[in-house]
Structure formats: C-alpha cells, structure tokens
Amino acid sequence: MQGSIASLYGQILEGNFAAVARAITIVENELSGYDELLLMLKQERHARVVGITGPPGAGKSTLVNALLHYWLGENKRIAVIAVDPSSPFNYGALLGDRIRMSEYYTNPNIFIRSLATRGALGGLSAKIIEITDVVKEAPFDIVLVETVGVGQSEVEIAGLADCTIVTLVPEAGDEVQTLKAGIMEIADIFAVNKADRDGAEGLYRNLRILAHERAHGSNETQVVKTIATTGEGLAELATAIQNHLQAQENLPEKHLHLLTEKCWQLIQSWRMRDLDHHTLYQQLATAIKDGNFNLYAFARSVMTK
Amino acid sequence: MQGSIASLYGQILEGNFAAVARAITIVENELSGYDELLLMLKQERHARVVGITGPPGAGKSTLVNALLHYWLGENKRIAVIAVDPSSPFNYGALLGDRIRMSEYYTNPNIFIRSLATRGALGGLSAKIIEITDVVKEAPFDIVLVETVGVGQSEVEIAGLADCTIVTLVPEAGDEVQTLKAGIMEIADIFAVNKADRDGAEGLYRNLRILAHERAHGSNETQVVKTIATTGEGLAELATAIQNHLQAQENLPEKHLHLLTEKCWQLIQSWRMRDLDHHTLYQQLATAIKDGNFNLYAFARSVMTK
Numbered sequence: 001m002q003g004s005i006a007s008l009y010g011q012i013l014e015g016n017f018a019a020v021a022r023a024i025t026i027v028e029n030e031l032s033g034y035d036e037l038l039l040m041l042k043q044e045r046h047a048r049v050v051g052i053t054g055p056p057g058a059g060k061s062t063l064v065n066a067l068l069h070y071w072l073g074e075n076k077r078i079a080v081i082a083v084d085p086s087s088p089f090n091y092g093a094l095l096g097d098r099i100r101m102s103e104y105y106t107n108p109n110i111f112i113r114s115l116a117t118r119g120a121l122g123g124l125s126a127k128i129i130e131i132t133d134v135v136k137e138a139p140f141d142i143v144l145v146e147t148v149g150v151g152q153s154e155v156e157i158a159g160l161a162d163c164t165i166v167t168l169v170p171e172a173g174d175e176v177q178t179l180k181a182g183i184m185e186i187a188d189i190f191a192v193n194k195a196d197r198d199g200a201e202g203l204y205r206n207l208r209i210l211a212h213e214r215a216h217g218s219n220e221t222q223v224v225k226t227i228a229t230t231g232e233g234l235a236e237l238a239t240a241i242q243n244h245l246q247a248q249e250n251l252p253e254k255h256l257h258l259l260t261e262k263c264w265q266l267i268q269s270w271r272m273r274d275l276d277h278h279t280l281y282q283q284l285a286t287a288i289k290d291g292n293f294n295l296y297a298f299a300r301s302v303m304t305k
Numbered sequence: 306m307q308g309s310i311a312s313l314y315g316q317i318l319e320g321n322f323a324a325v326a327r328a329i330t331i332v333e334n335e336l337s338g339y340d341e342l343l344l345m346l347k348q349e350r351h352a353r354v355v356g357i358t359g360p361p362g363a364g365k366s367t368l369v370n371a372l373l374h375y376w377l378g379e380n381k382r383i384a385v386i387a388v389d390p391s392s393p394f395n396y397g398a399l400l401g402d403r404i405r406m407s408e409y410y411t412n413p414n415i416f417i418r419s420l421a422t423r424g425a426l427g428g429l430s431a432k433i434i435e436i437t438d439v440v441k442e443a444p445f446d447i448v449l450v451e452t453v454g455v456g457q458s459e460v461e462i463a464g465l466a467d468c469t470i471v472t473l474v475p476e477a478g479d480e481v482q483t484l485k486a487g488i489m490e491i492a493d494i495f496a497v498n499k500a501d502r503d504g505a506e507g508l509y510r511n512l513r514i515l516a517h518e519r520a521h522g523s524n525e526t527q528v529v530k531t532i533a534t535t536g537e538g539l540a541e542l543a544t545a546i547q548n549h550l551q552a553q554e555n556l557p558e559k560h561l562h563l564l565t566e567k568c569w570q571l572i573q574s575w576r577m578r579d580l581d582h583h584t585l586y587q588q589l590a591t592a593i594k595d596g597n598f599n600l601y602a603f604a605r606s607v608m609t610k
Binding site (some may be wrong): 035038039041042043133256257259260261262263264266267268270271272275277280281284285288293294295296297298299300302303 | 340343344346347348438561562564565566567568569571572573575576577580582585586589590593598599600601602603604605607608
C-alpha cells in the first residue's frame with residue numbers, strides 16, 4: 001500500500017481530479033494510508049484559500065457560481081469545497097446547492113466537492129483543515145471554501161482562509177447594528193449581495209461606516225455590492241480579493257491560532273485512539289458490579305493501562 | 306496538604322456545609338487537592354439526585370423553592386445545585402434566582418450553590434458530575450440539580466439524576482405536539498406548572514396521552530399539575546418523585562452512559578495535561594519559521610516528546 005499512496009500523492013501534484021477526490025475520501029474517513037498521506041504534504045501554500053461565509057439565504061452558492069464564471073475567464077484553476085449542514089432536514093437545501101453548482105461539475109478547470117458537517121451545529125467539518133491541506137497540494141490557483149456562517153464556523157474559516165468574504169443581503173440591514181463584533185474581525189471583504197433590492201444602499205453605507213470605525217492601519221474591511229445572478233459587481237469583488245491576497249502578510253496570526261488548535265486536536269485524538277466508548281462502557285459496568293467503585297480511580301486505572 | 310484534604314473529607318461526611326462549599330470550590334477550579342479528594346469518594350449513593358429542567362420562564366426556581374418548603378416539613382436535608390448560564394447578559398436572571406432562593410440560604414438543613422455553565426451553550430457545567438459526586442458524600446437525603454433545559458443539558462441531567470422532572474407551563478401547550486422526542490425519553494415526571502392559567506388542562510391531557518403512547522411496561526412518565534406559588538400539587542409531585550425513586554432499578558443504563566462519557570473526558574483531559582496551547586503556539590511558530598513544515602509530522606513529534 002505504501003507505493004500506492006506515494007503514487008496517489010504524485011497524481012495529486014499533477015492535478016489529477018480523481019486522485020484528489022480519492023485522497024479526500026481517504027482523509028474524510030481515515031482509511032488506510034491516511035496518516036501516510038498527511039505526512040507527505042509539502043504545505044508550501046501555492047494555492048490561496050478564499051472563504052465565503054454568511055447566513056442562510058444570503059446567496060452564497062450563487063455568488064460562488066458567479067465567481068467561478070469570472071475566474072474561468074481569467075484561466076484560473078479552482079477547487080470548491082462546500083461544507084453543507086449534514087442534518088437530514090437540510091437535504092433539500094443541499095440538493096439545491098448541488099444542482100445550482102452542477103454547470104461546472106464537468107469543467108476541467110474546476111474541482112467541486114461537498115462535505116457534510118459533522119458534530120457541532122453549523123461548525124466546519126472536523127476534517128476541513130486536513131482536506132484543504134490535501135487539495136492545496138494540487139496545482140489550483142484558488143481553493144474556495146463555502147460554509148454557512150453560524151457560530152464557530154466563522155472563526156474557523158477565517159483561520160483557514162487567506163481571504164474571508166462575508167455575504168449579507170439587504171434584508172439584514174436592521175441587524176447590522178447588532179452584528180456581533182466577531183464578524184468584523186473575521187471579514188476581509190463584505191459582499192452586499194442582491195444589491196438591487198430595497199435597503200442595499202443603506203446596508204452598504206452602514207457596513208462602510210462600521211468597517212472604517214474598526215479599521216486598524218491599512219487593514220480596512222472592503223465592502224462590495226454584488227448581484228450574483230447578473231454578474232454585476234463581480235469584477236470589483238474579484239479585484240478586492242486579489243488585492244487582499246497580494247497585500248496580506250505571509251502567515252496571518254489567525255492562521256497560526258487555527259494550526260495550534262488543529263495540532264492540539266490531532267494529538268488529542270491520537271492519544272485517545274486506543275480507547276473506545278463501547279469497551280469503556282463494559283469495563284465500567286463490570287467494575288461497578290464488582291463493588292468499591294470510584295469513578296476517578298477507575299478512570300486512572302484505565303488511563304495507565 | 307494531604308492531611309488537610311483527608312480532614313476536609315471527614316468534615317464533608319459529617320455534613321459540614323463550609324467543608325462542602327470548600328470542596329466544590331476545589332473541584333470547580335482544580336485547586337490543590339483536587340485529584341486526591343475525588344479518589345477518596347466512596348460513591349455509595351446514599352443521597353438521591355433529583356434533576357429539574359425546563360425552558361426559561363417555566364418557573365423552575367419557584368418550583369424548587371416550593372419543593373424545599375415541602376421537604377423541610379418532612380425533616381429532609383437537601384442540597385441544591387443551580388446551574389445558571391454564565392453569560393453576562395443573564396446576570397439579571399441569575400441574581401433574580403438567588404434572591405428568590407435566599408429565604409433558605411440560612412436554613413441549616415439546606416445547602417445551596419450556584420454554578421456557572423462553562424463552554425457549550427445551555428450545557429451543564431463540565432464539573433457538574435464531579436461536584437454532584439462530592440455533594441452526595443455528605444449526609445443529604447436529596448441533591449436537587451436545577452438547570453435550564455436547552456439542548457444537550459437535558460440528556461446530561463437525565464444521566465446524572467435518579468429522577469428527572471421536566472417543567473412546562475400552559476403557554477407551551479401548542480409546542481407539545483412538536484416537543485422533540487428526546488424530552489419524552491428524559492422526563493420521569495412532567496410538572497405542568499402555573500396550572501391555574503388558561504390551557505393548563507389541555508397541556509396536561511396532551512402530555513398524558515403522549516406519555517401513555519410512549520410508555521414501555523410500567524415506566525410511564527407521570528404528569529403532575531402544580532402551582533408553585535401557592536404550593537398546590539406539591540404533595541402530589543413529591544409523592545411522584547418518591548415513588549419513582551423507590552421503583553427505580555439500581556443503576557439505570559442512562560447513568561452508566563453518562564459515567565462512560567465522563568470517564569472518557571477525564572482520561573482525555575489527563576492525557577492532555579502536559580500540553581498547553583500557548584507553548585504549542587510558540588513551538589509551531591518556530592517550526593514554521595525553520596521551514597520544511599508539515600503540520601502532521603510536527604504534531605506527531607510533539608505527541609511523542
């Protein structure tokens with residue numbers, strides 16, 4: 001199997017889509033070769049990661065589609081990783097996204113993969129960092145990560161992405177005053193989507209004021225109006241992304257924080273690999289039946305076994 | 306210090322409130338003597354744990370007060386652990402609870418402690434199991450754990466408690482049809498509080514139908530109408546609790562599941578004690594600066610150090 005992972009990795013470096021897809025599956029499910037593959041990564045950060053987040057209904061998928069269309073015109077090679085809520089209740093929405101995105105499924109310059117979120121509500125897939133790391137080894141210009149912006153996932157995507165776009169729609173205008181402070185820290189660019197609707201101008205102005213108030217130095221969050229369905233504002237958005245990527249320091253501190261957290265989680269999961277809940281449950285039941293049970297002494301005895 | 310923890314434990318066994326309070330503080334903040342104290346616990350389960358949960362506004366605190374009043378009349382010794390959301394926005398509510406409960410703060414048969422929730426929204430304090438274990442060593446008849454019923458905390462409290470009361474008010478009537486199935490599994494007793502309000506009778510009937518549909522064997526969830534402010538229904542509720550505690554199998558499976566999860570978390574935190582995020586962050590920054598960085602190889606080298 002060693003040879004086959006090395007050869008898979010070689011194919012990823014060449015940009016073979018089937019190899020990238022297979023590698024994602026290996027990482028996502030921790031199949032044979034998982035550790036070996038991760039240890040092979042050069043992590044030289046050629047591809048830039050662009051994150052798109054925002055509330056449900058803000059038109060994220062349509063905006064992704066419009067950006068793909070724009071970048072294809074510039075001969076860019078793009079990978080899209082869409083993180084969809086895994087709840088069965090959202091299956092309809094997920095299917096909707098897939099259908100809307102499907103016009104690019106067969107384009108040789110665009111690789112698309114949907115991931116289910118696992119665990120925390122609205123959080124990124126626990127594997128998103130590893131998967132993004134794998135995808136970045138392939139010769140893409142841009143890796144686009146799309147996620148629903150609720151709670152923790154926003155912070156995670158900002159750590160993962162070289163440029164984070166927060167999408168809002170005019171209907172959100174009234175809420176902007178109460179936007180949690182966190183989102184201002186996270187957004188490198190605000191996209192006011194559906195900008196032909198009532199209230200777009202007011203939302204745009206409010207965001208610019210907020211961005212200006214919170215700017216430090218030259219790091220002012222950009223605000224761009226878009227109408228993803230017609231392509232209006234897309235060139236401006238793409239330029240803002242490009243400018244941010246070029247101006248950006250080499251390794252932002254937020255990325256270092258995410259790597260620290262990820263490293264912590266890796267070590268934690270490796271150190272717990274020998275324990276499974278089912279075995280623990282049975283040992284516990286036996287120990288209680290034997291009498292003189294103390295949970296903490298029991299845990300200690302299991303730990304040092 | 307060894308001697309002093311042993312003597313503290315001796316005082317807990319005698320029911321010294323100051324000792325119980327100090328032990329809780331030691332456990333909550335993992336102060337010196339923390340491990341030693343937990344390893345001393347006999348865990349013979351004299352005191353029974355009664356959990357009260359329910360949505361905000363269901364009158365949980367008033368019901369707790371009324372139950373205390375009732376049990377005092379039966380010469381019971383009771384510990385109350387109130388788990389309050391730690392959000393600063395809820396400080397008013399927390400203060401309100403404290404004031405309402407204060408009439409019993411000086412009663413020699415009632416020990417009261419408020420805990421802040423930490424971490425997950427609405428979840429029980431991560432320390433609640435350890436703290437309950439400590440409090441149960443003291444000669445209380447009942448340990449009452451009050452928590453706001455949102456999300457995960459309901460499942461946790463059901464694992465922790467020998468008897469779980471879910472409190473609802475008539476205004477919840479319309480939602481009962483859509484109550485998540487989980488709450489039926491969790492509730493040993495439903496208290497329809499504020500039973501003098503419109504809709505109480507309908508809620509009561511609906512809950513009884515639901516309880517009957519989902520009953521297996523003799524384990525039908527009891528439904529009791531209460532008016533906590535006047536004490537009406539309290540005798541019936543107390544009887545239902547008593548009956549449930551007496552009829553209950555010795556160690557319910559849900560408790561074993563909670564112990565398994567707690568044991569897992571203990572081992573995990575012990576195995577990670579040598580690592581702190583700050584040091585990891587700095588090692589990571591250095592490794593990246595040194596070049597040829599691979600996150601997974603780095604994590605592995607830290608793990609095996």
